[in-house]
Amino acid sequence: MNKTHLVSWMMVGMVTSVHAFELKDYKIPEITSSESQLIIELDSTNGGNNAQTSYNVDLKVQHDSRYSSFFKEIVFDFDAVIDYERAGTKDANANRSYAFGFDYDYNTYFSTIKNKYWYSAAEFEVQRLSSSDSSDDPYLKISGGVGLGRVNNVTPLASAIRIIEELVAYSVLNKIPSQVQYQAMADFIAKIEMYERKYGRISNIYQERWISDFVQVMSNNGLHIADVDQSIAIFKIRELTFEVPIIERRDGWTVQTGFGYVASNFTGQAESPTIDIAMEYAKTVGTRAQFTQTLTFGYLFNDNSNRSLQASSEYLYQLSDSLEWENLFDFRQVMINAQKAEEYELSTILSVQVHSLARVELRLARERNAVSDQLILDTPAENTFKLRGVYKLR
Secondary structure, eight states, rough: OOOOHHHHHHHHHHHHHHHHGGGGGOOOOEEEEEEEEEEEEEEEOOOTTSSSEEEEEEEEEHHHHHEEEEEEEEEEEEEEEEEEEEOOTTTTOEEEEEEEEEEEEEEEEEEEETTEEEEEEEEEEEEETOOSSSSSOOOOEEEEEEEEEEEEOOOOHEEEEEEEHHHHTTOOOOOOHHHHHHHHHHHHHHHHHHHHHHOOTTTOOEEEEEHHHHHHHHHHHTTOOGGGGGGHHHHHHHHIIIOOOOOOOOOEEEEEEEEEEEEEEESSOOOOEEEEEEEEEEEETTTTTTEEEEEEEEEOOOOOEEEEEEEEEEEEEETTTTEEEEEEEEEEEEEEEEEEEEEEEEEEEEEEEEEETTTEEEEEEEEOOOTTTEEOOOOOOOOEEEEEEEEEOO
């Protein structure tokens, strides 16, 4: 290895080691983002009491919209799924079911220094089970309360660090940016969707305009790229920003508690009020890994004291620009009509980016489902293999 390349890779190491911890210190600008996906999922299950191999084929559409500022956080998630399944019992036939609904969360920070906030939320869902000839009544829950803390989306800064690492490796840059310079680049990366809305996504003109302005932002902040290196810089910036997606990076914690009211369950009946507690902890690990832990508890004030406890742990590691490895553990304990049940899923997932808008996921899981249509089931754990194709609509 020649001296120039040796210095370049030493700079990459310095960028990674010096600035990885600063992801948590990223000061979020006003960010608006949205994403829509089409998902086809096939899973096959064997084990437990199955007399034959069971399978599920799901067709899903997901849409997520998010708005973040120092004073507000608004999240809207929509999901719709059509499911074709065959049970593992002997001579079982295939059945069809569907579900669609949305979640809406609105947080207003009344103390941005100590991150105290009010929250309000709504959940709505309509479903038709495979065992039913018609749709159930809609499910609607509204809730509100108070919370403490904030989980920030620090993906723009992680993306800026990744771009700088690559430009240093190719000797396009020969200095490590300061925190102020990183902040300026991250703030501009957060404006990509604004360029999409202004110039249109289909023609990709917005990419050319954004890249040109991004290089100018770097120059205005003291990160000058020589004319001879402009073509390399533009190529790498386009590749890392638009062609090789980066995993979402989140950092921080929240704790919130409040009351909810189920205005309608799937049987069309209103229920007693609930007390809801939720906690989330998210931690960026270096420049390629993400750890997230969530915990929710719900208690229904009725004669049977129905309650639920759900915990989820996720560790996601970006092996390369096109390969991700995710390990997930979900646990749920419910009390329904004085009966207690526990269900879980332990899975490992390998995700391969085959196109800038498409990826393929392979999932191996050990799972136990013990609750169906508000009934406790005595079911054993099963081994599951899932193949999923994901296409990003926008």
